[in-house]
Amino acid sequence: MTVKDAPARADLAATDDIGWAVRLLAATPTHEHRDPELLRRWARAADAFGSALAPVACDARIVERDGGLELGLLARYTSRPPTVELYTDTIDLAERVVDVRGWRDWYPPGSVRAAALAHEAVHVHLHHGPAKAALKRALGHSALHLGRLRVSGHVAGAEEVAAHAYARTVCGLGRSPLLLTAALAAEAEARSGSANGSNPPPARDARREN
Secondary structure, three states: OEOOOOOOOOOHHHOOHHHHHHHHHHOOOOOOOOOHHHHHHHHHHHHHHHHHOOOOOOOOEEEEEOOHHHHOEOEEEEEOOEEEEEEHHHHHHHHHHHHHHOOOOOOOOOHHHHHHHHHHHHHHHHHHOOHHHHHHHHHOOEEEEEOOEEEEOOOOOHHHHHHHHHHHHHOOOOOOHHHHHHHHHHHHHHHHOOOOOOOOOOOOOOOOOO
16 A cells, blocks of 8 residues: 555545546556546456455564655555565554544544555455456456457456455445545645645555565
């Protein structure tokens, strides 16, 4: 989860969870000229997939550290060795942002850390198991047709949408963490003094596989 690409300080909650998912996909490389309706279909499919996932345990090592605000990170997964890094300074800021924006009913105390961990647990799950192929099938994107043979294609950003939807569901949140990442991005923009009136999408996947 990252907090870069700050949106303007608007009523972020007016955009629903699928709307934020579409924005995330639209800002992902390879999707710049995609049909918005296709992106919305993929966003809905990825959101539904993540929401329907059975709870998964995080088998990776969990490390808590500061420095997330500098990096623009809330959490990230690295695969060698499997590790989930939780950035406590960004999590603390997210909790304050929830209070300031009056979103506590959506994000109960402590839920930011829980959602970040759940989000990264899905990245671990998709990285090491058959669920990644299942997500591709759910999206219905074909990379190749050879007669009756259809090869499912990769949709960049879809795994991130699914991970956010999973976190929303298993943590019982009122809104997707996508909304919270957008608010964190707005906060980062305000702190940098670089507000320019634009309204780009929330940050993209910060996962590292190294």
